[in-house]
Amino acid sequence: MTASGRRTALLVAGLVVVITAGLAAADGSPSTPWRHLYLLPVLLAGLRFGVAGGLIAALGAVLGVGPFVLREIEGHGPTRAAAEGVVTLAVLAGSGALVGSLAARARRQRERYETLRAVQRALAEPTPLGRVAARLAAVLTRRLGVDAAGLVLDEGRIVVGADRLDPRSLTARVLARREPEFVTDAGTDARARRVVVVPLASDGETVGALAVERLGDVSREERDALVGFGAAVGLALDNARLAARQRRFAEELEHKVGEATARLGEMDRLKSGFVALASHELRTPLTALQGFSELLATRAFAPVEVRRLAEIMRGEIERLGRIVSDFLDLARLERGLAPAIRRAVLDPAPLIAAAVELFRRTRTTHRLELHVEGALPRVDADADALDRVLKNLISNALKYSPPGSCVRVRARATDGVVAVDVEDEGPGIPAEERARVFEPYYRVRETAGLGPGTGLGLSVVKSLVEAHGGTVRADAAPGCGTRMTVMLPALP
């Protein structure tokens, strides 16, 4: 009890004693008008301490008036004065209870508004729903004056007040029926444990349930208030959930925009690098062509030397042609178009053998091995496109593996496809970059310095293979190096 409460209690007790002493000294009849003075301490206690205070003060007054009434009854029987005294006892008790009850009701109403404000404050903070629910339960326990408050939200995934939701519990029943439940006694304690469970509703939907337990009475007014409270908390929770979703969406959006910006930045960097590289790649054969053509124009060479220079110039022209083809294919790809292919039924084995043989003759620095396992089925493919794919893969293998090493080309039929592996003994591609080597402009940082390239070859290979309904992937070769595998659908 607070200091002001103690002072009020002392004042009430003092008034009862003084009035009783005054009536006794005056030897008053139970119908004396002075008996109404008892209303003063009774009303005061009722206003200050509620029903209990009003009743206790009324009890004190009744004990004070009682002897006068009893003496009147004993002395004169049930007289009018005795009846007035009895009525006074009833009025005092009734006044104490009524005023106390009204004062308590007003106080509870104020507390409810304050509780709602406290709930809204608790829900306004940007914390996860589970933590919000725990805080909410603590606020409700304190504010509603109950022994325990619990919440079940998010279809039973968030439970506050117990470890888990029992499917046969009262709360589960309320969630299923969407109706409040009141149990007068849980039967678990010496004192009656009242249990009220109300659905938390928002926009016609049940978003959870609020359960409160109290060792003592829960009046009908309080139960009705809890039902209204459930609706308010449900709405506030729904708002909090929407706000949390909005926050999460904003964070995801920010993350995605950041990723896209980073990706665009990298694309920009790769394109800039590509422009420089492409200029260099175009300039190299052009310089060779310019130099050799000037030599041929200005000097006389032996026929054998002329043929050798012409072979070199032809090779550079082919290289220029490949680069230009790659550019054209890339342009189509960036417009979202598939590469232009002319398909025909063909046997892949001679194509593979021809490509290997071509490199075996021209690139004597490496050993080139071809293994064809059994007879290969025929495929529906563009011979030129297939030739470009094979040459691109073999040329890459040769470019990125050391001189003297072996490049193996293996072809086989398996599960309705024709698989062609090209394995080298080079430094290999780091696992995390294997998927990215098929992106346009992308070059593996560690091996970019090993040979010229635009970063377009493998992306063109991929688009050509996919245009045939096939797949291409990069793996680590056994031991070291890289294995590129092309799989094309075989004809039945």
Place this chain on the structure above:
Amino acid sequence: MYAIARPWEPRPGGLLSGAPLPLLVALGVLTAGAGALARAELVPLTPARALGAGGAQGALLATAVAWAASRGGPAPWLAATVVLAGAVGAALSPLGALAYLAAPVWVWLERARLPGLGLARAPAGLVVAGAALGALLGAHLFVTASLTLGYSGRVPTLEGLAPWLAYDVGGNVLTTEAFFRGALFDRAQRRWPFPAAAALVTALCLVRYLVDPLLPRSLEVTAGAVFYLTLLSLANCWLYWRSGSIAPGVAAGVVFFVAYRLLHVVP
């Protein structure tokens, strides 16, 4: 929390379910028979009154034991027998009423198997509060009755007070508190709000005292009984509600009735 973590099942039975009906009928026959025999002057008034009161109070304690006992608790007829033994003792001689003390001893020994009475968990503070309440009401009664109503107080002799004290402890207060608070109010407060439960129990408790043949039939005593027993009953309901034990109520009742016995009310 019970509401979330425990399976819920509707409460079985009504307010009066589980009463030992055959035993109550037998005790009712005994009480009515003792009264009839006394009215027919076939047996002297005092033993007939003692047996009648014993039958009624035995019925109260037996019902309380039936409702308050845990599974495997004492048999209700044992409770009735213990109270009846006190009544038989009182019927035989005034000091024979000391046999009533067997009832509180038996209840105390069985307290662990009578969880509804809450004697095993009686909070000392509320027992003291109960005794203080009884003293306040008793003092008020004493002052009111002796100074204003003309009933004289008396200095008790041990022989004069001891039988009444034994009767109040073992027959009157114990059976009243065990039935009206430990059994009936306990069940009522689990169904209805405290004011409703307390009002019902207090009304029935008043009826129990007003039909008691030991209460003198005069207007002022009846009015006084209604006044004080209403306050005592309401206060004891509150004490039981707070403590879950009949011990504070027993303390209040015993102290109050000691004050009552000090008045020269009962001839």
